Amino acid sequence: MAKITVNQERCKGCGLCVNACPKKCIGFSSEINKIGYHYAVLKNEEACVGCGSCYQMCPDTCIEVYR
């Protein structure tokens, strides 16, 4: 059991976490946030192993990892 949470208001939608995820379980939201970006969301919670690659790559420290 593992998951990540993304700070939706801070995420700038750069996609570095989406690319870094070895399980390809992160995607973009369909809505935009207050600063105008499609923020990252955990699309497939079952696939997440909590490796923290997304956390390492996030330039805005928007991601928290739970395991």
Next chain:
Amino acid sequence: MEKILSRPKALKDFPLSYCPGCGHGIVHRLVAQAIDDLGIRERTIAVAPVGCAVFAYNYFNFDTTEAPHGRPPAVATGIKRTNPDKIVFTYQGDGDLAAIGTAETIHCANRGENITVIFINNANYGMTGGQMAPTTLLGQVTETTPFGRDPLREGYPINVCELLAGLKGTKYIERVSVCDAPNVMKAGKAIKKAFQNQVEGRGYSFIEVVSHCPVDWGKTPLEATKWVKDEMLKIFPLGIIKDETK
């Protein structure tokens, strides 16, 4: 489930002014994590540069001062000599450290001041809109080299690590990158080592972080990290350049 990774205490919960995908944010977190890990937050003083990281005092949760362009090593020298018990580091970009502040950088290193220098190399002047820096690669198109950097006209990219390694005052020099997750973790270890050296009084430590600047390079964040891996790391090879701390 338990929270295993989250914002370090030394990094304020404050929105960063950097462009989407910028490497600065990653390095800020690594610096903050190293300071948390070593338990030195209450006695750390940072010296911010002029450049994209000019607002570092808004982001770091410890004392931070601001130096004129290129002068952080001089300011850090003064702070460290008057407060030898404090942990002093400078955070500088390539325009600041390798162009405008070359004299300060070289003489501070040559004096072997017991400080830590974090150098962000993103191959251009980011804040002013992407002009050529001393670290710009040959052939790289920037605002001031629209046909690519030509060595006959603009000279060659400066490898600052190798330049400083020749000075007797420097003790630890390593080049790292933040182009992918494994490299980010290695960069975190290098930055922690650089602070550990200062805590133990081992002398001048210098960490060059080869970083990406997606907006000024005209690339997406993914293209930019790929360009770092494919092009920049050929000119700026990673690894420990000098280690006289043992």
